[in-house]
Amino acid sequence: MNIQLNPSVLVQIVLSLVTGCSSYASEFGSPQHPLIHTKANTYQKAVGEEATLWCNPQNLGNYVVLWKKDDQDILTAGKMMVKPDTRLSLVDYNLRIQNIQPHDGGQYTCYISTDGPVISVTHDLQILVPPSITPEPSDGQYTVKRGRRVALKCTATGNPAPSVEWTKKDGRLPSDEIKTVGDSLIIHSISKTDAGVYICSAQNGIGQAARAEINLQVLYPPEIELETNKVHTGENKEAHLTCIVEGNPPPQVKWYKGASMLTDSPAVSFTSAYNRHTLILRNIRSGLDFGNYSCIAENTMGTFKKHIEVHGRPTSPVFRSKPNTSKEKTYMLTWSVDSYSPIEEHRLLYRKIKPYHGPMDSTKFPTGEGDWTNVIIPGDLSNMGFTHLRSYKISGLEDDSEYECLVQARNKFGWSEPSRLFTFYTTRPAPLASDLEWKHMLNQAAQTKLPFSIQILISLLLALTQLLR
The missing domain is CATH 1.10.287 (Helix Hairpins)
Structure with a gap:
């Protein structure tokens, strides 16, 4: 017949026998007191390794050696294993633990049960655990509105306690705006450029470093940039109007002419590529299709609008002349202007510049000596091309002088924007x-x-x- 006893009951029986033997020894005398030669020690072991915790009792006599974990669990009594764990065994009263697991860490005490002072030694078993790290939230997705304070956090575990470092994928951390507190990365005022994937890495010298990712999404209202706010075209031509739109969530883009929203038709179409949204107008009709168009972007954070004018006026003229001339009192100006319609006339303005002779100073510039001279120059109505080249000879200029000028062009739809200021020089007369x-x-x-x-x-x-x- 097999009789199974509870480990705690079995320990009580052993301790009763020990107490009786101890009383007997006290009655007849014991030549020496029991003692433990081993000193307290700290053992550091990795998961899966083996450790032998030393006790080395002396003058044991009839006393019994016991092992406890964390001063609660009784593991052994004498030569008997109390805790039913096959990984535990005794080697001459020394406790051996095989295939160490994380829960094996703690305080292990070997003591001799006597009716007098406690005789014991306590060892600390520390389990070395490679680092692990978990983002918060666990799915690694973090969304916040622009301008808010953000605390990105990863929870790192391991033994020894791991250190945590932060990096940003495909970019640098916004160092002027952040600080790290423990396992957290704090951004005081989030901007749209701070969006991206942040990486938290944990390492403690045991095994490989662990890492986790947090995908930070920044919500902000739409923003619009224009390639140009004026689109030049002509009758029966096309016009391409482009808005570059950003925002999170991605905005919806609509196009309007005046108060009317535009939709697909033979004369109107739309294209989108990433954040570039283009309105295409075909077969332009001067009386109907010229005017102001609106690009409107909207998301849950707000709405934004920008205007683009479609017109048939000439482009701003560009001077083609060289600044210097070999003439004393005349100068030949040449410029070009683009227009789908014939140029009807040009307006030229010029004046002499008063030179500046003072000390070098970036804030000082030449100034005009007098009023502008205004000259109206006829256009060439027979030129049906796109690029129109025009020259004009200015007479009655002063020798060895500096002049500035600008020019405009007009077709049947109106005047162009003025050209940039152009500077030219006359020469001093040759000696007689x-x-x-x-x-x-x-x-x-x-x-x-x-x-x-x-x-x-x-x-x-x-x-x-x-x-x-």
Whole structure:
């Protein structure tokens, strides 16, 4: 017949026997007191390894050695295993633990049960656990509105306690706006550029580093940039109007002309590629299709609108002349302008610039000496091309001077925007032959060492000649 006893009951029986033996030993005397030679120690073991915790009792006599874990679980009594765990065994009263698991960590005490002072030694078994890390929330998805304070957090475990580092995938952390507190990354005021995948890495020197990702989404209202706010086209031509739209959630984009929303038709179509939204107008009709169009973007965070004008006016003229000229009092200006319709006239404005002779100063610029001269120049109504080239000769200019000018062009739809300011120069007059002769005489006088009074007289005569020209 097999009789199974509860481990705690079995321990009580053993302890009763020990107490009786101890009383007997006390009655007849014991030559030496029991003791434990082993000193307390800290054992560090990784999961799966083996550890032997030493006790090494001496002068044991009839006393019994017991092992406890965390001063609660009785593991052994004498040579008997109390805890039913096949990984535990005794080697001369030393406790051996095989295939160590994380829950095996704790305080292990070997003590001798006596009726006097406690004789014991306690060891600390620390289980070395590789790091693991979990994002919060566990799915790694974090969404926040722009401008809010954000605390990204990852929970790291392991033994020793892991250290946590933060990086950003495909980019750098916004270092001027963040700080780390424990396992958290704090961004004080989130912006749309802070969106992306953040990586938290944990390491403690045991095994490989662990990592987790948090995908940070930043919600913000729509924003619109225009390729241009004015689109130049012509009758029976096409016009492409493009809005570059950003926002999160991705905005819905609609196009309007005035108060009327546009829809697909033979004359109107729409294209979208990532954040570029384009309205295509075909077979432009001057009386109906020229005007202001609106690009409107909307998401749950708000609405934004920008306007684009479709027109048939000429583009802003571009000067093709060189700034310098070999002429003294004239200058030949040349410019080009693009227009689908013939140019009816040009308006040219020019004036002389007053030079600045003071110290070098970036805030000082040449200024105009007088009013603008306004010249209306006829266009070429027979030119049905797109690029229109025009030249005009300005006369009556001053020698050795600097001028600035601008030009506009007009077709049947109106005036273009003014060109950029253009600067040109006239040359100083060439010296007369008589001037060259006087200079030659002066040089000869200097070389032949004529009296100084004669050299002065020649110089005065040369200056008088210049004034009388």
